[in-house]
Amino acid sequence: xxxxxxxxxxxxxxxxxxxxxxxxxxVARTLADQGLEVVYLGANQTVEDVVDAxxxxxxxxxxxxxxxxxxxxxxPELLGALAAAGVTDxxxxxxxxxxxxxxxxxxxxxxxxxxxxxxxxxxxxxxxxDAFPVVTAPGA
Amino acid sequence: xxxxxxLAAINASFSTFQTPVAAQYAVNAIRRGYxxxxxxxxxxxxPICARITGYDPGNPLDVTLRMSIDAIAYCAEHMPRWHxxxxxxxxxxxxxxxxxxxxxxxxAVAFYYLTLARDRGVPIDASAPRFAIIAxxxxxxxxxxxxxxxxxxxxxxxxxxxxHAQDERSKAVTISVHTCGSTLPAQQPVxxxxxxxxQALAAVLGGCRGLDLSCYDEPFNIPSEEAATVALRTHALLxxxxxxxxxADPLGGSYYVEELTDRIEERIWTVLGQxxxxxxxxxxxxxxxxxxxxxxxxxxxxxxxxxxxxxxxxKNCFNDDDxxxxxxxxxxxxxxxxxxxLEWLRSYKARRDRGALRDALxxxxxxxxxxxxxxxxxxxxxMDAGATTGEVTGAVRVAYGEPFDPVGMIEAPVxxx
Numbered sequence: 001x002x003x004x005x006x007x008x009x010x011x012x013x014x015x016x017x018x019x020x021x022x023x024x025x026x027v028a029r030t031l032a033d034q035g036l037e038v039v040y041l042g043a044n045q046t047v048e049d050v051v052d053a054x055x056x057x058x059x060x061x062x063x064x065x066x067x068x069x070x071x072x073x074x075x076p077e078l079l080g081a082l083a084a085a086g087v088t089d090x091x092x093x094x095x096x097x098x099x100x101x102x103x104x105x106x107x108x109x110x111x112x113x114x115x116x117x118x119x120x121x122x123x124x125x126x127x128x129x130d131a132f133p134v135v136t137a138p139g140a
Numbered sequence: 141x142x143x144x145x146x147l148a149a150i151n152a153s154f155s156t157f158q159t160p161v162a163a164q165y166a167v168n169a170i171r172r173g174y175x176x177x178x179x180x181x182x183x184x185x186x187p188i189c190a191r192i193t194g195y196d197p198g199n200p201l202d203v204t205l206r207m208s209i210d211a212i213a214y215c216a217e218h219m220p221r222w223h224x225x226x227x228x229x230x231x232x233x234x235x236x237x238x239x240x241x242x243x244x245x246x247x248a249v250a251f252y253y254l255t256l257a258r259d260r261g262v263p264i265d266a267s268a269p270r271f272a273i274i275a276x277x278x279x280x281x282x283x284x285x286x287x288x289x290x291x292x293x294x295x296x297x298x299x300x301x302x303x304h305a306q307d308e309r310s311k312a313v314t315i316s317v318h319t320c321g322s323t324l325p326a327q328q329p330v331x332x333x334x335x336x337x338x339q340a341l342a343a344v345l346g347g348c349r350g351l352d353l354s355c356y357d358e359p360f361n362i363p364s365e366e367a368a369t370v371a372l373r374t375h376a377l378l379x380x381x382x383x384x385x386x387x388a389d390p391l392g393g394s395y396y397v398e399e400l401t402d403r404i405e406e407r408i409w410t411v412l413g414q415x416x417x418x419x420x421x422x423x424x425x426x427x428x429x430x431x432x433x434x435x436x437x438x439x440x441x442x443x444x445x446x447x448x449x450x451x452x453x454x455k456n457c458f459n460d461d462d463x464x465x466x467x468x469x470x471x472x473x474x475x476x477x478x479x480x481x482l483e484w485l486r487s488y489k490a491r492r493d494r495g496a497l498r499d500a501l502x503x504x505x506x507x508x509x510x511x512x513x514x515x516x517x518x519x520x521x522x523m524d525a526g527a528t529t530g531e532v533t534g535a536v537r538v539a540y541g542e543p544f545d546p547v548g549m550i551e552a553p554v555x556x557x
Contacts, residue, residue: 017547019194022236022322025435026442044197069474097360099472117359118326121446 004035005132010061011053013041015078016070023096024065030121031063034128047074051081054090060132066096071106079110091131095119147174152181157190157228159183159207160529163519166219171524182223182272185211188249188421192430193231198546201422203536205256206508207515212257214516216266223314225253226272230318233276236438239287240404244411245430246273247294248421250313254303264303268310275348276320277339284339285391286400288315288346293401294408316350317343321358328454330467332356337374344384345391351375357470364469485528489553492526498554500525501535505556508539527553 012028014021021043028040039057041049054062062082064075071094082090094106095115103114113127142152147169154161162183166176187204190196196204208225215224229246237245250271257267273291277284295313299305319339324332336353343351353374355367363371379385391397418424425431444450451457454464500522507513519532527535534544534552544552 017197019197021194022234022438025438029439029442043194072474097472099474101473116326 005128005134006035007037008035008061008132009037009039009057009059010063011039011041011050011057011059012063012065013045013050013053014043014065015045015047015050015074016066016068017044018066018068018070019043020065020067020096023067024063027063027065027095027124030124031061031128033121034125036061036128047077047081050078051085051087054082054087055085060090062090062092064092064094066094066098068097069099069102071096071098072102075106075111076109093127142168147172148178150180152179154181154183157184157186157195158529158533159185159187159204159211159516160519160523160532162211162215162222162224163516163532164523164529167520167523176219178221179219180221182226183211184228184274185225186227186249186253188252188425189228189231189246192245192425192434193235195231199533199537200540200542203533203540203542206540207519207533207536209253209256209260210514210516212253212267213260213262214514215270216257216262220270223270223272224267225250225270226274226316227253228274230274230276230320232434233278233320234322236434236441238437238441239278239280239283240407240411241433241437242276243287243291243294243404244408244415245421246275247291247298247408248412248415248424250295251298251303252421254299258303264299264305265307265310268299268303268305269307272314272316272349274316274318274350277317277343277346277348278320279323279335279339281338281342282397282400283404284342285346286397286404288317288343288348289389289397289401290405290408291315292347293405294412314349315347317346317348317352319343319351319353321354324354324356324358325452325455326359326470327459328462328464328467329356329359329470330464331454332358333370333374336371337378340374340378341384344378347389356468360470360472366469488526489528492553494554496525497522497527501527501531501552501554502556504532504535505539508536 010031012024012031014024028038032038039053039059041053050062053059075094079092091112092110093113093115094111098114098116106114112131115123152165162185166179169179170176185208187196187201187208191201212224215222227246227250229242232245233242250273254264254267254271258264275288292313296311299311305311319336324335333356340351340353353371355363355371357364357367415421415424418427418429441450445452445456448456504515504518504522507518508515515536522532522535531553535556538544538556544550544556
């Protein structure tokens with residue numbers, strides 16, 4: 001059983017022209033089911049859109065979905081833009097169709113989680129437990 | 141792309157929503173000396189389903205509908221063997237609709253195009269025989285067969301009773317099937333060969349007129365050569381070994397299939413009624429109702445799979461043996477950008493006669509500003525002067541008060557007023 005993560009905001013988006021939105025909606029719904037407050041930007045966003053939303057909403061998680069190789073360009077751009085905006089404590093994850101040989105590059109660049117097509121809601125829950133441990137008061 | 145191919149001998153299906161691609165094909169064929177009237181093939185020409193499913197976020201529907209309806213008018217008059225419109229219900233299904241919504245939304249879209257074309261002066265019997273549907277084929281074997289049968293019934297009744305078609309060909313819609321890629325999980329991908337074969341069998345029994353199969357590596361990749369070949373061989377063995385293609389509608393008269401067809405037909409009419417009550421498909425889309433319905437159905441399916449209430453073999457049941465996961469190679473790699481093609485396009489653009497290009501693109505803008513002229517014809521003229529599919533779309537956008545490029549990266553090649 002995975003925990004319930006309240007008071008955590010997540011920005012969920014697709015950057016670029018790829019319109020396949022079914023997966024990203026599934027992720028948004030799964031995060032909401034786990035107690036997160038989801039800021040769903042949807043498809044066709046720019047790097048600036050995602051940075052602005054992250055700053056304005058004080059989000060602790062940014063989840064991006066790509067069904068095209070555009071992540072090679074947009075993810076490093078986003079990580080750079082977040083750092084430039086002074087956002088250093090946000091967890092960035094990507095999902096969708098990420099090529100095996102691109103994974104090390106993304107991880108080195110600071111992506112905390114990469115989720116492929118076999119991902120289940122339970123996998124997402126386990127990742128959240130690890131990234132955002134639920135603090136239980138002693139004796140509770 | 142078509143170099144060395146006899147265009148009189150082929151049926152060219154363009155699996156794209158970009159209406160100008162049909163204009164480009166016609167222009168190239170005419171340049172090579174073919175009569176446009178002999179061209180056979182199809183283009184999806186379906187801006188509403190494209191928009192619903194996120195394929196065409198940049199172009200307002202007014203722009204794409206103008207190009208689409210004018211393409212229908214042009215083809216009805218000059219390219220009578222060309223399928224001017226293939227409504228894509230496959231992508232509605234992949235976006236998350238159930239079987240009934242898939243066909244009801246798609247039929248409402250098709251009827252809307254036919255009505256717009258009729259209002260533009262195209263008789264129903266000139267447009268409808270060259271309409272087709274590309275449907276998805278999902279897991280529920282008999283429901284999917286009934287869905288295809290019910291769709292043909294609804295089409296025939298609506299065309300006959302509401303649009304007053306006379307020609308029998310107007311009342312018999314061609315349905316092609318693409319088996320649903322979204323049904324193919326990443327777990328134990330070898331099973332996807334079996335899944336697609338069962339879906340393809342349903343498609344044939346349901347009376348599809350064209351068929352292609354999603355491949356076993358669909359969850360990971362654009363199909364590999366191997367996966368595509370297996371899909372083609374599955375197709376061939378259904379067609380040539382099994383004998384199932386020998387007879388039309390082999391399940392006609394089955395108490396179960398007939399009853400199910402009746403029920404699905406009734407439910408399709410109910411949803412069509414809801415769309416009409418909402419003010420029509422355009423309004424139902426604009427108000428967000430269509431999207432909401434799709435998302436609800438998608439969630440229902442995902443919840444069912446998550447709770448194992450809906451079995452997916454290898455994913456939520458029979459999933460204790462992961463050696464089967466690696467039986468087939470399914471890794472994902474992306475090819476590098478095709479720099480050669482980019483360079484070719486750059487030099488193509490540089491070689492054009494800029495004066496002729498400016499005149500033709502401006503003439504397209506002027507035509508699109510008025511209601512009467514057919515923009516498909518003006519698009520063909522612009523392409524004959526060297527314009528690309530993107531540039532003709534940009535010119536129509538300018539006429540509708542939109543920027544040339546929706547994302548503001550590309551300038552018009554010539555100044556458009």
